[in-house]
Amino acid sequence: MMKNSVMLLLGIETSCDDTAAAVVRDGRTALSNVTTNQDQFHEKFGGIVPEIASRQHLTLLTATIQDALERANIGLADLDGIAVTTGPGLVGSLVIGVASAKALAYAARKPLYGVNHLHGHLFAPFIETGVEPVYPFLALLVSGGHSQLVRVASPIDLRVVARTRDDAAGEAFDKTARLLGLPFPGGPAIDRLARDGDPQAIAFPRHRAERGSLDMSFSGIKTAVKYFLDSPAGHAAKTADVAASFQAAVVDVLIDRLDRAAARESYAAVVLSGGVAANSALRGAFYAWSQRTGVPAQIPHLRFCTDNAAMIAAAADRQGDAVRCNASSLAADPSLPFCTFR
Ligand code: KG4
Ligand code: ZN
Secondary structure (H helix, E strand, O other), X not given: OOOOOXXXXXXXXXXXXXXXXXXXXXXXXXXXXXXXXXXXXXXXXXXXXXXXHHHHXXXXXXXXXXXHHHHHXXXXXXXXXXXXXXXXXXXXXXXXXXXXXXXXXXXXXXXXXXXXXXXHHHHHHHOOOOOOOOOOEEEEEEOOOOEEEXXXXXXXXXXXXXXXXXXXXXXXXXXXXXXXXXXXXXXXXHHHHHOOOOOOOOXXXXXXOOOOOOOEOOHHHHHHHHHHHHOHHHHHOOHHHHHHHHHHHHHHHHHHXXXXXXHHOXXXXXXXXXXXXXXXXXXXXXXXXXXXXXXXXXXXXXHHOOOXXXXXXXXXXXXXXXXXXXXXXXXXXXXXXXXXXX
16 A cells, blocks of 8 residues: 555755755655756845746756756656645646656656655755664654654654644744845854854843743744843844854753654664755754664755755655556646645
């Protein structure tokens, strides 16, 4: 039912503002991984403009897929299937990837797999690392759109055990970067600047979980940075100190919730994933937590942390028939699994 003989998959990812295609063997080896970044088109707006993102996907996707196939040195006929992100994401962006994947699958008579973008992130740590998932694992999934803790008991048995009540961690990085006058996307900019700052310079508030809850919140930290910057102390502060102190507050909240979730149920491993998994302070704190507790930790290579298509193929390979869908109808297909977490 789950893993069948699918071996060589083309992955397509257009859920947000990255146009991506990749060829992956066995869900583990990326023969190619092409991500065409759209940042230059969104930068001047300080955030992603959905209409621009979908138009750029339309312009860039065909060449991106061709590039992925060429770099992997294979043709469409060699593929065992096509995997595409079906949600969650910007609807106008998703439609471009889904329509392209359906057309290719139909024309080349290949199976089509519809993948939940978040599931893609969860399997990114197992690409090019030689590490196999051990179940159940606890994933700390932190991206621009989501912050969740997910219990993964098998590739198709996933349960969200905690989520953010407001901003996602990546969103907090992006909004705080804007307050600091840093370029978009803000996460990498804060990460770089924070290396020259003191994480203890300013004691920004940490969200405390209510009794019995594992939920997190990041909008308070962002607002605290805003008030601080408007105060006399803020005018005098070094930007690097503000960046480092903000980053430390976010990391503290994430590690606190990881710690609480791991105390509630037992796990064979912990996984860090999503764009914010690229953050150097978070990676360090995550490994430190793993060392302290003895629970093995797995983090994706940097190139598989932020949105990419290899992770979509990797998830499809593991989820197999559970996410197979119908390519024969080019009309909107109600069978497409816009699969959400339980
Ligand atoms: O997973 P992703 O590429 O897209 C979504 O699915 O949302 O994540 C993008 C997010 C952005 O908010 C970006 O600022 C953040 O990941 N990010 C980082 C770093 N690199 C990317 N945040 C903190 N530190 C980084 N080094
Ligand atoms: Zn993502």
